[in-house]
Amino acid sequence: MHKILVVNGPNLNLLGQREPGIYGSVTLADIEAAVRRQAAAMSLDVDFFQSNSEGALIDRLHAARGVAGAIILNAGGYTHTSVALRDAIAAIAPLPVIELHISNIFGRTESFRHESLIAPVCAGIVAGFGPAGYCLALHAAKTLLDPPVFGASH
Numbered sequence: 001m002h003k004i005l006v007v008n009g010p011n012l013n014l015l016g017q018r019e020p021g022i023y024g025s026v027t028l029a030d031i032e033a034a035v036r037r038q039a040a041a042m043s044l045d046v047d048f049f050q051s052n053s054e055g056a057l058i059d060r061l062h063a064a065r066g067v068a069g070a071i072i073l074n075a076g077g078y079t080h081t082s083v084a085l086r087d088a089i090a091a092i093a094p095l096p097v098i099e100l101h102i103s104n105i106f107g108r109t110e111s112f113r114h115e116s117l118i119a120p121v122c123a124g125i126v127a128g129f130g131p132a133g134y135c136l137a138l139h140a141a142k143t144l145l146d147p148p149v150f151g152a153s154h
Helices: 028-041 054-063 076-080 083-091 130-145
Strands: 002-008 044-050 070-074 097-101 124-127
Touching (some): 002 028, 002 054, 002 130, 028 130, 070 130, 124 130
Parallel strands (some): 002 070, 097 124
């Protein structure tokens, strides 16, 4: 059974209260419960971590080496500012990291949100699908770990 680590960065502990017009009314606990249900249906083991501290996020990424098969990372505002987080993701390669955002960062009005410093070292990005993005990212992680075989056999 593959283990997937879901890491949430700053201010995500306030989901459901923080800017509901952008992030909705679903709480982080609601998201975790939905992801746990989806993971069980997909025969995946899932673990969660949230911190508002950049250093704690980096430490948790480092600790995932040799333990997790893939990481889903919603780095929040650190996506746009943290070279240290970007370097931590690069340092744990080839462990795949999927960048996740609840909102479509490329469609946001603040231009600084249009750039992701971590994207170049992540396996892929899921953005703009609201809280459902977490389950989409879970499917992406499963696909990275157990790639489908395409093409017809003759």
